[in-house]
Amino acid sequence: MAISVVVFDAFGTLVQIGERRSPYRKLMQWMRANGRRPQTSDAGRIMSQPGGLADVANLFDLSPPVDLLAAWEAELHAELATVKLFPDSLPTIARLRNAGYRIGLCSNLAAPYGTPVKALLPSLDAYAWSYEAGAVKPEPGIYRYLLDRLGCAASDVLFIGDTPAADLDGPLTFGMSARLIDRKAGQTLDKVLDDM
Structure with a gap:
């Protein structure tokens, strides 16, 4: 056909992306520094659920400090503004x-x-x-x-x-x-x- x-x-x-800030990578680095061993399936789990950064942290049963999460959210919004x-x-x-x-x-x-x-x-x-x-x-x-x-x-x-x-x-x-x-x-x- x-x-x-x-x-x-x-x-x-x-x-x-015009200006990469990589907030999801920063979240994953924080999770690793706080005892969660990375898995090969992590990226797929993140991209196959409908939430944002806080939802990803919850998905992995972790709670980053509120100020860090807010900083990553700000970086995410700044990065999204450069998508072209x-x-x-x-x-x-x-x-x-x-x-x-x-x-x-x-x-x-x-x-x-x-x-x-x-x-x-x-x-x-x-x-x-x-x-x-x-x-x-x-x-x-x-x-x-x-x-x-x-x-x-x-x-x-x-x-x-x-x-x-x-x-x-x-x-x-x-x-x-x-x-x-x-x-x-x-x-x-x-x-x-x-x-x-």
Whole structure:
């Protein structure tokens, strides 16, 4: 079947953070310093629940000092204020829409990051946020969630992102087509989509 839907990852693909403050990393460092051993599943647990920083601390049964939590919240809001689109994101989406493709977004992220991304990309055909799907890429649950929102088959989708396991291997295993973009090397969306 021919591709009729193009799905993008968010950060590193369509959007970027202008000024990183890494409040979630600071929370995790505090948790480690206060006796919680990091687990490989920690990032997935954080990104598959709908809350913010305080909810993450509660998820791990820890209570940071109120002043520290407030400082991390301030850093989070400052970081979110710097979220912006790559210059080619909107023109590429417009070109694909004009060619008849539907557009989706599928992203692993902590819940607070979804709001600025959706504000920058308000009218896509479907959004699959890890914190709403309850699963993170490359887990099949998030791709199933995406397809349910799009109402299409996996074979209808071309997935584009910047992380091999989440945006290439996961979608391919699930039956989608997939391509990687390397923004750090200066690659643009036009280059990734040049044969469509």
